[in-house]
Amino acid sequence: MPGRNNRLAVLVISLILMFVATQCGGGGSSTAQAPSQAPASGSQASATQAPSGGQAASQASSGAPVELRLTWWGSQDRHDRTIKAIQLFQQKHPNIHITYEFSSFNDYLTKLSTQAAGGALPDVMQMDYAWIAEWSQRGLLVPLDDYTKNGTINVSDVDPSNLNGGVVDGKLVAINLGSNSQNWVLDADAFKKAGVDLPKDDWTWDDFEKISTALHGKLGNWAHGMAIADNQLWKSLYLSQGAWAFAKDGTQLGYTDDKPLVDWLNMILRLQKAGAVMPHQEELASYANASPEQSPTVTSKADMEYFWSNQITSFWKAAGDNRNFVEMPLPRPTGGKSANYIKPGQFFSISSQSKHPQEAAMFIDFFTNDVEANQILGAERGVPISNKVRDAIKPQMGKSQQAMFDYVARVSKDAQPVPPADPPGATDVINNVYKPLIDQVLFEQLPPDQAAKQLRDQANAILAKNKK
Amino acid sequence: MATSGQTISDEARGVGRISTRPVSRRRRRNLNNLAGYLFISPWLIGFFLFTFLPMLASLYFAFTDYSILSPPRWVGLANFEQMFFHDPRYWKSVQATFYYVFAAVPLRLAFALVVAMLLNNYRPGVGIYRAAYYAPSVIGGSVAVAVMWRQIFGTQGVVNALTGFLGIPPVTWLGDPKTAIWTLIILAVWQFGSPMLIFLAGLKQIPKELYEAASMDGAHGWSQFLHITIPMLTPVILFNLVMQMISGFMVFTQAFIVTGGAPLDTTLFYALYLYQRAFVNFQMGYASAMAWVLLIVVALFTALVFRSSSAWVHYETEGD
Numbered sequence: 001m002p003g004r005n006n007r008l009a010v011l012v013i014s015l016i017l018m019f020v021a022t023q024c025g026g027g028g029s030s031t032a033q034a035p036s037q038a039p040a041s042g043s044q045a046s047a048t049q050a051p052s053g054g055q056a057a058s059q060a061s062s063g064a065p066v067e068l069r070l071t072w073w074g075s076q077d078r079h080d081r082t083i084k085a086i087q088l089f090q091q092k093h094p095n096i097h098i099t100y101e102f103s104s105f106n107d108y109l110t111k112l113s114t115q116a117a118g119g120a121l122p123d124v125m126q127m128d129y130a131w132i133a134e135w136s137q138r139g140l141l142v143p144l145d146d147y148t149k150n151g152t153i154n155v156s157d158v159d160p161s162n163l164n165g166g167v168v169d170g171k172l173v174a175i176n177l178g179s180n181s182q183n184w185v186l187d188a189d190a191f192k193k194a195g196v197d198l199p200k201d202d203w204t205w206d207d208f209e210k211i212s213t214a215l216h217g218k219l220g221n222w223a224h225g226m227a228i229a230d231n232q233l234w235k236s237l238y239l240s241q242g243a244w245a246f247a248k249d250g251t252q253l254g255y256t257d258d259k260p261l262v263d264w265l266n267m268i269l270r271l272q273k274a275g276a277v278m279p280h281q282e283e284l285a286s287y288a289n290a291s292p293e294q295s296p297t298v299t300s301k302a303d304m305e306y307f308w309s310n311q312i313t314s315f316w317k318a319a320g321d322n323r324n325f326v327e328m329p330l331p332r333p334t335g336g337k338s339a340n341y342i343k344p345g346q347f348f349s350i351s352s353q354s355k356h357p358q359e360a361a362m363f364i365d366f367f368t369n370d371v372e373a374n375q376i377l378g379a380e381r382g383v384p385i386s387n388k389v390r391d392a393i394k395p396q397m398g399k400s401q402q403a404m405f406d407y408v409a410r411v412s413k414d415a416q417p418v419p420p421a422d423p424p425g426a427t428d429v430i431n432n433v434y435k436p437l438i439d440q441v442l443f444e445q446l447p448p449d450q451a452a453k454q455l456r457d458q459a460n461a462i463l464a465k466n467k468k
Numbered sequence: 469m470a471t472s473g474q475t476i477s478d479e480a481r482g483v484g485r486i487s488t489r490p491v492s493r494r495r496r497r498n499l500n501n502l503a504g505y506l507f508i509s510p511w512l513i514g515f516f517l518f519t520f521l522p523m524l525a526s527l528y529f530a531f532t533d534y535s536i537l538s539p540p541r542w543v544g545l546a547n548f549e550q551m552f553f554h555d556p557r558y559w560k561s562v563q564a565t566f567y568y569v570f571a572a573v574p575l576r577l578a579f580a581l582v583v584a585m586l587l588n589n590y591r592p593g594v595g596i597y598r599a600a601y602y603a604p605s606v607i608g609g610s611v612a613v614a615v616m617w618r619q620i621f622g623t624q625g626v627v628n629a630l631t632g633f634l635g636i637p638p639v640t641w642l643g644d645p646k647t648a649i650w651t652l653i654i655l656a657v658w659q660f661g662s663p664m665l666i667f668l669a670g671l672k673q674i675p676k677e678l679y680e681a682a683s684m685d686g687a688h689g690w691s692q693f694l695h696i697t698i699p700m701l702t703p704v705i706l707f708n709l710v711m712q713m714i715s716g717f718m719v720f721t722q723a724f725i726v727t728g729g730a731p732l733d734t735t736l737f738y739a740l741y742l743y744q745r746a747f748v749n750f751q752m753g754y755a756s757a758m759a760w761v762l763l764i765v766v767a768l769f770t771a772l773v774f775r776s777s778s779a780w781v782h783y784e785t786e787g788d
Contacts, residue, residue: 113536113537113750117536117537134537135537138538279640280643281640282643284640284643284730284731285621285623285642286623286624286642286643288728427749428749431748436556439730439731439732440732443732461554
């Protein structure tokens with residue numbers, strides 16, 4: 001009898017455990033699940049809400065209190081400046097109250113997509129060039145042409161070239177908040193100390209290698225800091241030869257010759273082996289997810305960094321005003337043309353779920369044209385698109401902003417046209433193909449020529465899904 | 469089994485005898501049931517809304533291509549085919565997860581057992597020690613500790629400072645594919661509190677007479693541990709093993725913050741990769757498919773452990 005009772009006890013315990021097990025397992029699957037469950041109802045919500053948003057657009061802004069929601073990503077510097085600008089807007093429009101959310105770039109799109117699915121998008125959203133095509137095609141962005149025509153958003157001081165980036169399928173859906181270009185930031189003081197001449201604007205990767213070796217030889221620190229094999233550099237590598245990482249129709253890679261990529265990776269490996277640039281291992285250990293403010297060049301552990309041109313302001317602020325930095329275009333492959341393009345840094349768009357598109361448009365106008373607001377914002381998002389604002393604020397800007405204004409003007413002269421926005425599947429290619437393969441190259445586990453070939457095969461397999 | 473069933477039906481019959489009409493009997497039973505359901509309704513509602521329905525939805529999404537912004541598109545088994553045959557990172561994540569489970573779980577259990585045995589004897593202030601050793605389990609899964617862990621094992625961290633005293637050159641613990649996963653395993657072992665408490669309870673249950681008898685027969689120390697403590701603890705070990713294994717398969721936060729899956733995907737745990745697919749690449753269908761495979765694998769391993777348990781779990785009263 002006792003034996004039987006024991007067996008019963010075991011049975012009961014195992015049932016309980018199995019239940020707990022499935023519970024936990026269910027929890028595991030529901031972590032992926034919980035947010036993704038919302039869309040089922042959310043997509044309907046957004047579909048039904050879109051027309052009502054359009055109706056609200058026809059209502060003129062009156063004195064009735066209006067609540068606007070605004071969201072952006074960025075650095076602490078940007079958060080502080082943007083919040084001050086919002087306060088100024090509220091002073092000028094006492095009936096409009098703005099609630100805001102901000103986050104780092106890494107979490108931003110996750111949050112925004114979930115809100116889109118739940119029908120809870122903010123009225124005004126900061127958007128990236130890479131997303132506006134898809135978001136517009138899904139009907140999530142309000143076309144702004146009516147607002148620019150009736151003057152709610154005044155674009156009379158803006159060159160059309162600065163608006164074109166926000167046009168999708170012939171409709172203006174996003175207003176550029178500042179023009180940027182990729183740049184190489186050089187610590188001019190370190191160059192002077194090492195007795196190395198600053199390069200010319202048309203410097204090549206060969207020059208980069210020579211300079212890095214010389215700097216490291218004289219100073220002993222790393223000639224270059226973070227993100228030396230960033231995917232953005234891979235994309236721009238082919239720009240100077242008239243191609244782009246992705247083909248125009250997005251169904252395959254946009255280049256056929258792997259040699260520039262292989263040469264470039266081999267150069268990085270040579271520098272890494274010589275200790276002239278920050279080893280990949282060290283970057284993963286100490287600088288994962290580091291922002292420009294945390295880069296090793298800030299603390300003089302390195303002499304060069306690669307950023308977007310607008311990031312110089314927060315970077316320079318962290319490094320200190322007594323330091324001297326020079327912004328350079330990207331190095332190019334030997335014999336290539338400029339590898340730079342002028343990119344609309346970020347946009348503001350109005351979501352089709354907004355109940356107050358008129359007031360949202362007023363806010364965008366304020367951000368674009370108000371001189372006082374732009375003095376507060378300090379061109380931290382890039383060079384302002386309004387010529388009037390640009391001329392008005394330039395004299396009052398600090399060293400870093402001056403350098404950025406000059407740099408963007410300098411690089412515009414021979415910049416390449418803006419490449420098309422990334423095709424669907426590009427994030428998959430970058431996160432699940434490019435980054436893992438480059439990791440293996442930098443850990444010297446995969447020769448560059450094989451990595452380039454695998455990149456081509458795997459990326460084309462993903463992009464082939466875009467074939468109609 | 470038969471006897472207990474008998475008792476219940478006897479009681480049921482007794483109730484029936486007291487009530488006069490069959491209708492009122494049924495109504496009372498329904499009322500009783502209703503009250504019961506009402507009492508558990510907070511849990512039931514939560515379970516259906518936040519666990520069961522999402523699970524069903526994810527089962528559907530597992531067979532679709534779904535990016536949140538556009539409606540799901542049925543793709544049949546394509547997600548599973550991609551996962552098993554065309555996704556090298558998937559297998560790296562499987563490898564990393566198994567490595568972690570098979571290293572961290574036994575180590576954590578062993579450590580928990582050692583500490584539990586130390587705390588089993590009565591010493592002044594033992595309660596404080598028990599609380600102190602339990603603390604890492606409460607806070608260990610938190611973001612703050614993970615951030616701290618990054619600092620400790622950073623190139624400029626405490627660990628390198630200590631080994632520096634001994635003349636060992638600094639190591640990039642988090643950047644080296646050989647060491648990165650071990651920082652996470654150590655973090656897991658450090659959170660030994662909850663299995664420790666359960667072991668402690670188990671140790672208290674072992675009759676003292678067994679040890680006394682063993683001493684009389686000349687068995688001491690190690691031999692007592694091996695032939696009394698371990699066999700008597702096997703039911704508790706089984707429980708801890710199952711619970712820790714399940715949580716081991718689902719490890720996420722630590723890798724998400726400390727290493728982000730790097731270097732070379734050696735710490736790309738299954739749940740982390742699942743998260744990346746879902747919320748970085750917005751491939752919800754693929755992520756749902758991954759979640760269901762994980763559920764099945766965890767269920768299989770749990771079943772396997774239970775199957776094996778008849779061979780090694782010893783119940784005290786058995787064979788009396």
